[in-house]
Amino acid sequence: MSWTLYGRTLKSRFLLGTAGYPSPDVLRQAVHASGAQVLTVGLKRTLAAAGDNGFVAAIRETLTASGGHLLPNTAGCRTAREAVTLAQMARELYDTTWIKLEVVGDEYTLQPDPWELVSAAEMLVKDGFDVFPYCTDDLVTCRRLLDAGCQVLMPWGAPIGSGQGLLNPFALRTLRERLPGVPLIVDAGIGAPSHAAQAMELGFDGVLLNSAVAQAGDPVCMAAAFGQAIAAGRLGYEAGVMAKQDMAVASTPVGGRPFLIS
Amino acid sequence: MSEFTLNQQPQPWREGLSVAALLAEQGRAADAVATALNGAFVPRGRRETTLIQPGDELTLIQPITGG
Numbered sequence: 001m002s003w004t005l006y007g008r009t010l011k012s013r014f015l016l017g018t019a020g021y022p023s024p025d026v027l028r029q030a031v032h033a034s035g036a037q038v039l040t041v042g043l044k045r046t047l048a049a050a051g052d053n054g055f056v057a058a059i060r061e062t063l064t065a066s067g068g069h070l071l072p073n074t075a076g077c078r079t080a081r082e083a084v085t086l087a088q089m090a091r092e093l094y095d096t097t098w099i100k101l102e103v104v105g106d107e108y109t110l111q112p113d114p115w116e117l118v119s120a121a122e123m124l125v126k127d128g129f130d131v132f133p134y135c136t137d138d139l140v141t142c143r144r145l146l147d148a149g150c151q152v153l154m155p156w157g158a159p160i161g162s163g164q165g166l167l168n169p170f171a172l173r174t175l176r177e178r179l180p181g182v183p184l185i186v187d188a189g190i191g192a193p194s195h196a197a198q199a200m201e202l203g204f205d206g207v208l209l210n211s212a213v214a215q216a217g218d219p220v221c222m223a224a225a226f227g228q229a230i231a232a233g234r235l236g237y238e239a240g241v242m243a244k245q246d247m248a249v250a251s252t253p254v255g256g257r258p259f260l261i262s
Numbered sequence: 263m264s265e266f267t268l269n270q271q272p273q274p275w276r277e278g279l280s281v282a283a284l285l286a287e288q289g290r291a292a293d294a295v296a297t298a299l300n301g302a303f304v305p306r307g308r309r310e311t312t313l314i315q316p317g318d319e320l321t322l323i324q325p326i327t328g329g
Contacts, residue, residue, distance in 0.1 A: 017327075017328060017329030018328060018329070019326075019328050020327070020329075027327075040328050041325060041327060041328045042325075042328020042329070043323045043324070043325060043326060044323065044324060044326045045321060046269065046295065046322050046323065046324040055326070055327045056325045056326065056327070059327070072328070073329070075328055081301065085298050085303050086323070088296075088303035088305075089297075089298060089303055089323045092296050092303075092305060093295075093323070093324070093325055094325065160329070161329075209329075
């Protein structure tokens, strides 16, 4: 069940965001319940030396205990130049070459800008980063990102925070079929554990989500539910889902009719 | 009076002010923030020698939670 991202072997296929939890303690418990070994974090401008109510400390403590990895993001960037600068700052602050590359091209949908994304990816890979691009499910854009040196792709399931699930399973299935061997992670738009299981059954290698857990009535319980759904979806994919058929096929073997009652 | 901006807030400028000196004046631990000047990253090792000029835009970034 283990897999590898940029040379690091992971057991869990669940990547969890750390924003929007009710408290640092709930976040800590949710991470533990999820089994996630990769946690996303962010960066913000700061004027005063104000704290963050202990959230970042909770993340670091949890990761130290679990041996997991931080994945900083470039949320809020609109251009490749902004994203590259923010990635460099993230590398220094978090002491990791991993970066979740986000370059948004539309404020309404928060859809990634493919041109700026590819441009930023090229620059970051040359600068020694391990780039996790948040992208759409467009096959050609994904290929350009691989050409740029990305070894992982993170296409959206639906717009960030929308909880709509996989809006275009056909496109995701196409990515899986056309890019064999490339680690694919569905990132964004997941709302329910069943959505995550569906992504895994399509053959995706992992799922990254945040709001679906943080905004749940019980984030800790939901984190556990997603952990199980993702593991179950992966097992189902590895086991091989049966082919669909239009008509019924009897599952009980019978020879003719059991009774002839007229 | 000449000014520069710190995260978009105007600040009085003085000659010889380095990024490192400004952080010290602000009471910011060196490893608690990352810095960029006019949109370009300034690594910790170059803060002492990077002098702020009038009209410069200095950005301080700190870790937060994220998705």
